[in-house]
Amino acid sequence: MTTTLITSTEPSRPGRQGGARRPDARPNVALRDALSIAGVWLLLSVPTTIVRPDFLSTQTLLAITFTMSISGVLAVAQALVVISGGLLDLSLPVALVLSAWAAVAALTSGLPTWAAVILGILAGAAWGSLNGLIVVFGKLNPIIVTLATGFGGLAVMLIFFKSAQIPSTSDLRLFGLGRFLGLPNVFWPMVALIVLTGLALTYTRWGRHLVAVGGNPRAARARGISLRRTRFFVFLGAGAIAGAAGVLFSAVNPSFTPASGAGFQLIVIAAVILAGISLSGGKGNLLVLLLSVGFLATIPASIAFFGLAPAWALVFQGALLILAVGIDGYRLKRSAR
């Protein structure tokens, strides 16, 4: 079950001998996915550059890296759930806003920045734990559970706050407005998370268990891996990562409401599926995910450079999700042959 950062993790199929795999299969799949995304990205970027040569500028780079920051972190959380065979976590937007709210509440009550950051991440982890407990011990469909907890969480937040505003002079807010190496500060934690989570998936026992449970639960159980424990910690970890996204979200959004995370749902699911992270679980590569998030963040910029009507953004987003699901279905059929 060894994988690398640019190696798609494809566990054994039932027909194969206990976890054995073709040695060259995974790198090829990862490379193919990466090349596919890069190709589509080029298809978008080249015509835009031909029409508007100033597309290739530091302003565009700033715009794209800023746009992909929060959705990139959320996509990592979603990817973990999907790879582990947990289908999808539809409550991530709620985890995001809950964590942002916790961080802002901490800052507003005078706690130091580090405490606010930790509280935000812990709020996300607690939310993930709640989902994990219900899914694992209730043996319920994760999509239904997270859909329900998402509605419930939103309702609870609406009871307790209408809108939240980060103190404008707080260190966290100043971090959200700053830059490092010419790119937005909030971009770098996203890159770090993708790299670290990718390494964790590859080189830690937790990561290998996660992939194994998602790819072939029966085989994983036969190898002594606890499905319950692994799936619970996946939801907990995904929640904590969504918590980190929430902290970053609070740093760049001066004001937000309980429903502010809704806009991320579609883009995050599309990013995960476009990256070749199959909804059937056990397969995924986080560097391809980075490419996928970057491609999706380029779309609004491209639309602006083409000067298209605003409604085209909605058309593109919907079409992309259909395309992504179609590609996933095609891949599943092909791998079943």
Place this chain on the structure above:
Amino acid sequence: MKPFHHAKRAAIGIASFAAAGVLLAGCSTVGAAAPAESDDDTFTVGFAVGGQPDADWQELQGDVAAGLAEQRGWDFVELSNDNSEATATKNADVFIQKGVDVVMMFNGQPSANPVIAKKYAEADIPVITFDIAQEGWYFVGVDNAAAGTDGGTKLGELADEKWDCKVDLVISAEGTSAGQINEWRTGNARDAVKSACPDIPEDAYVSYEADGNLTTSLANAPGVFAAHPDAKNILVVGINDQAVVGALQAATQLGRDGSIMGWGQDGGLITGDNVDPNLVGSVMYFLEGYPAFAYQIADEIAAGNAPEVKDTGDDAAVSVTPCPVTKDEAAAIPSIDDRVAQLADAPEGTTEYDLFCTT
């Protein structure tokens, strides 16, 4: 024994469903000051608040309406539509059963409105609707066309004053799903900027999808700034304050906030401690004060002189006058709770526009 168990289970099941039904029915009401069925001569207002959870002003509309009914010595029944088509439909049955003389409502889920309208028409009860038009109902709503023009005019005047109308880019943060309202607010604002500064070239006007919220606006606006790298003096108009502030924040992220001014709509983010430094003004609607306008119609109905039904945004029964305010002027306007309290103490016929719009 077996049949007994079945019967017992069935009884418990029926009781549970009945209890749940009662509980659900109870949840849908907000302070139903339920009088007896209106068989006396006292004029009765049925008021359904929208019940959207993140909108304080909807609940406050109920408070304002209750105060105005009390001022007139009328009976008042308040329900909440709970932002649900089913509840709004059920509320219509309740109002009809209580025999109210007029219904006022905000229904944020208007797909059930044709069905509800049929019920009220059969019961011969006039309906006053806020902001969402329905054939046969008196329409009370903000004059969105005027709101767009007012905001654009003020922003254009500021551009003239500060930059001598040397504007490189006019960004419109749209909410296309709002349809005609979006066009009135953003399109008219652009036209008004054009009138104030006619020399701004046509290609300096650009639009993007902000979906009426800060998060989407902040995600999509950076591309707009990147696509206009040479623009220095920048104006932003939008469907609401959130959309405009999203663009202003994106400008800050890209280091393009040196010379930018935004004018919002709805006044949502123009007050408080964290007003964006580049949001120079907004157009306030005083949504919580709409009942004061609706009572102008109710007064005539109560007097037996029901006015002609005007049921569209273009030809409203009562058009709520928008109030454009600069950031400094907005700071002097009381909080929403204080506004409601002051309106309750004001003489009959007073609106929040009369009380708080000094521009």
